[in-house]
Amino acid sequence: MSDVKKAVLAYSGGLDTSVILKWLQDTYQCEVVTFTADLGQGEELEPARAKALKFGIKPENIFIDDLREEFVRDFVFPMFRANTIYEGEYLLGTSIARPLIAKRLIEIVNQTGADAISHGATGKGNDQVRFELGAYALKPGIKIIAPWREWDLLSREKLLAYAEKHGIPVEMKHKQGGSPYSMDANLLHISYEGRHLEDPAAEAEEDMWRWTVSPEQAPDAAEYLDLEFAQGDLVAINGKAMPAHELLAELNRIGGKHGIGRLDLVENRYVGMKSRGCYETPGGTILLRAHRAIESITLDREVAHLKDDLMPRYASLIYNGYWWAPERRALQALIDHTQQTVNGSVRVKLYKGNVIVVGRDSKTDSLFDPTIATFEDDAGAYDQKDAGGFIKLNALRLRIAANLAARRGK
Amino acid sequence: MSDVKKAVLAYSGGLDTSVILKWLQDTYQCEVVTFTADLGQGEELEPARAKALKFGIKPENIFIDDLREEFVRDFVFPMFRANTIYEGEYLLGTSIARPLIAKRLIEIVNQTGADAISHGATGKGNDQVRFELGAYALKPGIKIIAPWREWDLLSREKLLAYAEKHGIPVEMKHKQGGSPYSMDANLLHISYEGRHLEDPAAEAEEDMWRWTVSPEQAPDAAEYLDLEFAQGDLVAINGKAMPAHELLAELNRIGGKHGIGRLDLVENRYVGMKSRGCYETPGGTILLRAHRAIESITLDREVAHLKDDLMPRYASLIYNGYWWAPERRALQALIDHTQQTVNGSVRVKLYKGNVIVVGRDSKTDSLFDPTIATFEDDAGAYDQKDAGGFIKLNALRLRIAANLAARRGK
Amino acid sequence: MSDVKKAVLAYSGGLDTSVILKWLQDTYQCEVVTFTADLGQGEELEPARAKALKFGIKPENIFIDDLREEFVRDFVFPMFRANTIYEGEYLLGTSIARPLIAKRLIEIVNQTGADAISHGATGKGNDQVRFELGAYALKPGIKIIAPWREWDLLSREKLLAYAEKHGIPVEMKHKQGGSPYSMDANLLHISYEGRHLEDPAAEAEEDMWRWTVSPEQAPDAAEYLDLEFAQGDLVAINGKAMPAHELLAELNRIGGKHGIGRLDLVENRYVGMKSRGCYETPGGTILLRAHRAIESITLDREVAHLKDDLMPRYASLIYNGYWWAPERRALQALIDHTQQTVNGSVRVKLYKGNVIVVGRDSKTDSLFDPTIATFEDDAGAYDQKDAGGFIKLNALRLRIAANLAARRGK
């Protein structure tokens, strides 16, 4: 264990990563660099600096970075171009943040001359995989310290004892048993796992949810939004252009107010077990519906179907931690290629948990042509008689097979 | 045209198919057999008999069949085993009824010794394809008469003139311009197309919707349902077992009351154009969510992902009219094979347009094991250290590639 | 029929297209532009000019173009980047030439101010689809005249009678019953269909084959070739760089000498029937094997598998005539993206019909690392103990399911 000289730790400033910080110093006798990212989780980050200093971290070894814009622009939005959902439900709010953290950890490794990274993800979850696959893909010789897989502090009690022994401040809530949930938040979502949710038959408690009101508590009046897209990405809300992360924050604010984006599901982890998770993704839920709607008038049918066929695979890649893998990049090349024409606007109505698409329009790229689709066109763009041949040839193989079956008395 | 002796017509009793009936008699000089199906569209069918008699159809040539149970049991439920949705949104309510009508048309052809079938679907839509592919697959030598592709009554005015000339009763609504929408209904859904919906940017009018109240008008109190599944099919609601079609009707009733299942979208037709459609699928919307939920605890991860990967293709097959094609049957063999363990119950909460899964349970087939998934198991079922090797080997190819890139200074 | 003023005809100079030329002049009373392409089919093209002049075609309306380089560089090679084969066997030699002809037809339409194109493909084959889908995709308002679907010259006898009546020279072979096969040739292959091949149980006759000797007649000495690839495309043979079409011609020459690339199969046409075809693709057969071999050391596993999963779909798109469709372009974006690292050389041995890959090497992009793969590395790049964790976690879902089954006594 003595071969690590300097480790960059993904440090939130909370109890767990503070214990890890101390444990790294003691066990590996190594210099620790802390990295704290603002991904829009809605917490003050400066306290992390003060805590790190108390552990003797050198000021130049404390990194606190605002990654919000990069996060939404280069990770969330590219993912939404594919209408990505995992297992039919999950919008991948946690999964999509991990590759950015891995990237930044390695950048700091390169900048500080560190030889290892460390993180607070447990040995049972997906996040360890996502962090570490990303780190290995970006720096193949990196050493990775995953304390939860190494140490013996495998219960809440042992962790608290270690903290007290080493003078690490423990907040009252931890002493009282800690939060009833394991949570993760960033600009795309907040998630809840564990404890009270371990029985998949039991309804989540109302006071668990933090970002959204319940549909029951949402306003009685619906609200309409006009969402404008350029090359598949959201660029303006109600005519107001903003940077990517501000757009998503605004969608979160409005969606949360209307009780939008709660999700309660059982998902399949990459490490092999099922787990129950609850998620709030207000902005993402609106964005997904709206993106599909703008694609519905601007994408060719077969391109849309190709994307739909590939989407579950793309979603699994992100869920499993393969953002930085070449197969994800290859799929992204296809997806991005298709988004050139995805330009226009979508009108959605938000009401007590509902996201209702009520209109979609594209001045430049609409493939919707009412003169062809409707019953009585007769401009001659479409000759109904053509359909006879179309059906006849598509039926030919079925007829040949049926003829054979008939001859054989089947 | 004189080579048709007896044609079975899919006959609703409405204006269009009445005109077709007359037109067939006049143009083909053939005997006409009428077939009217109860698929749960919620209309009286006996008036169709009276009308047919007026056209001189022999009583033994008038078929009025209640197909509701067969429809839900053998078509709707098998489709829902695959969590089928077309283009991310549409629950295929119209598509799934067509193969049953085709099957019954051919059965009546065989029973009556007819040599042709006829239907009222236009030359621009999907339904002509679905009817005809089904008919050809089941009776390859069948003659098919699609009047909309043959005649010159290609406007509402011409149709009305023909009706009046031939003494076909025209209801007031038709004289006043007809319904503003083209509609189709069965136990799974009701659909709206055309007229007011031809501008995809314009919101549908509230008074269009027939089966559901608006979320705004739905009750202020949520309602919970317990849905029980056996081998992937719904078998009971709140503990009460019913035949398939009664279950779906009950879900429609409850869902409609709570404003559930409205959909407004632009879809890609098989014949090549985009079209705007609005749908109400209250029961199906609940069923889809609940089926995914029971699968979430009873299906293996890779089986679930395989199903997700194949679902869009399966949906397109049904949408395009290939229910009776061998590739649909082959996919169904796979899907049905996976449903053996899909047993258990799901609890959903319905509230103002929302279907919220709040719990899922399976006494016999749950693969959810909280002792493995949770943070502090320590029963030893899962050794966190294993994750290190898992990640290392999954990362190996990424590291080799990164090493190569590093050596090349990329 | 009188609304066509000028039609561009894909004109080979042979009997069929000469009859079409005359028939167009007579039936449509339109000016005809002839287009004859050199795709490496190995025939003199200048006689086509003389014949066209005899039909009164103006010199400026006669186009004879050498498209060989464009054909191989922009169509054949991009297709081979995907290791494309249709239905497990066919290398798509005919299919890949059609989109280029369609493109050039439309270019000539635009250049000459024509309003229609015409071609000699029959109404039963794939080529009509390929020509016409391409033409419509590139010029949506183009008129297309497909004489075989319009006229009544639907037998060889009628065609010959028409030719004689109009003074079109008929070669002796046609009078004697014509070639026993319908053939098509270009730099990628020559194909044979029809007549003697209509019984799929009957062996093709030895004297049918034109480009290759039989394996029995091939040299007794094997020949080795070194094939060099850059970004997935062949760039040199035995160290000698050449333009794309010369490389393929050289591979054809060598492959043909060694009896390589004969194929006898039954394929499924897009228009719905099965047909028997025989093909000689000597160069393409070598190229396919070699391309796979260079990919085997330069492509990441998951990228290679992604390509393999998508290949049949990509092959069907090309077979069915969708080269110019947006979904083909989207797939090409993915495929081309993956070829950046496909650089290196492959050594093949050719012997009496066999293409044997005996070595592959890449100075810059090899992901093959013998120190990791072999039994006794011990440089520590790979810790065998990691495999235990890898297996354990991959087995977890299987074990949970087996535990459940055991508890239930299954």
Add this chain to the structure above:
Amino acid sequence: MSDVKKAVLAYSGGLDTSVILKWLQDTYQCEVVTFTADLGQGEELEPARAKALKFGIKPENIFIDDLREEFVRDFVFPMFRANTIYEGEYLLGTSIARPLIAKRLIEIVNQTGADAISHGATGKGNDQVRFELGAYALKPGIKIIAPWREWDLLSREKLLAYAEKHGIPVEMKHKQGGSPYSMDANLLHISYEGRHLEDPAAEAEEDMWRWTVSPEQAPDAAEYLDLEFAQGDLVAINGKAMPAHELLAELNRIGGKHGIGRLDLVENRYVGMKSRGCYETPGGTILLRAHRAIESITLDREVAHLKDDLMPRYASLIYNGYWWAPERRALQALIDHTQQTVNGSVRVKLYKGNVIVVGRDSKTDSLFDPTIATFEDDAGAYDQKDAGGFIKLNALRLRIAANLAARRGK
């Protein structure tokens, strides 16, 4: 380590597994049960019994089973129904044997009351994964001892030293450096890896190959075979019905004589690295070609394409060791469903390494109809004019897009 009481060892009788046997006895102090399978590898198995007895294994703990028929009937043939090839080349000869060995190991565990299994696969290869995934899927609580991942005998020298120290007989070839290749054989194939093959650029040496003559040494006269299939499985050769394993053995004999089935490739292992392998699969190579050929006339186009689309995934499942996983079973349900009509016979010509399909026929299930496919049918089964409508509607989306592009001046 002391918690294992009785272990079932996959025992070949060779040096490696003999060392393992001794090592298990010494290290785990456990009773050892030996299991030696006849999979058609062509070696005497009784010597394994004598050796086991020398190690003190009780006679009732020595299992020597002839699994040849089960192997071919229940594993090889089902796999060939899918036309399975991994990475475009490899016929999975090793992969497909492992699940049967895993199954038999667990059967013997259950029969003898053992609590562990052990095998001689290394920590770098795929076979450890295949054995262990199979074992875990069939008996989730089984203990698995993989000596190569545990012990320190990680070089040939250490292994030999251990053998000599414990009186394990070492054959001369091992003392002289051992075989230059790591080999595996069963009725489907023989494989070679390692040593001389570690340079992927170097040609394999001629004297490596054991089952086939070189094409150069093969007879100068071709040989024809008639292969009869029933429901997708080979049932007779030249009219002679035999059990599955005898059919494959016969194909191996004939194929080997004609130099058929050699393969030299670089493959991607599941554990993450590339490796070079050479294979001889004479019978399988013939079988694959013939099975595709019989499918070419008996399978519907879309069913065949569905199978082609899924094949790479199915191949990866088998390669990676997931034979006993539910997703493989689900795919098998689909595959087997499609084979009901795959009945008939195929004629192949074998000549110096070439397998040439020259004819295919099915009395009962041929979908090939020359009256439809050929140029001059005119029985009216196919109306060429239908193709116009078919093309028009398939082109519609392309034309709409092209119109839009034209309007925008693109």
